[in-house]
Amino acid sequence: MRLKIIEANFTDKHEWLFRLSDGADNLFYIMAEPFYKNNGLKSPITKKELDYYDKGQWISAAIKEIAGKNIAVAK
Numbered sequence: 001m002r003l004k005i006i007e008a009n010f011t012d013k014h015e016w017l018f019r020l021s022d023g024a025d026n027l028f029y030i031m032a033e034p035f036y037k038n039n040g041l042k043s044p045i046t047k048k049e050l051d052y053y054d055k056g057q058w059i060s061a062a063i064k065e066i067a068g069k070n071i072a073v074a075k
Contacts, residue, residue: 001022001028001060001061001062001063002022002058002059002060003020003021003022003028003058003059003060003061003072004020004021004022004023004056004057004058004059005018005019005020005053005054005055005056005057005058005059006019006020006021006055007019007055008053008054008055015031015032015035016029016030016031016032017030017031017032017050018030018053018072020059020061020072026070027069027070028061028063028070028071028072029069029070029071029072030043030044030045030061030071030072031043031071035071036073039066041064041071041073041074042073042074043074044061044062044072044073044074059072061073062074
């Protein structure tokens with residue numbers, strides 16, 4: 001699925017790093033690394049990508065619903 005980064009968070013104010021949208025007002029999230037480890041998943045982004053992603057960029061991601069949220073997961 002192709003998603004646009006609409007907000008970035010590098011504080012502990014939210015449990016997510018990036019909030020994404022599919023252009024139809026549906027929200028998706030890239031979570032912090034501990035979230036993926038706790039759920040037995042692999043993060044969809046590497047440390048290198050983390051340094052380059054920012055608001056307005058488009059990314060491709062697989063989505064899985066976890067705890068009522070649409071979470072981007074590694075393909």
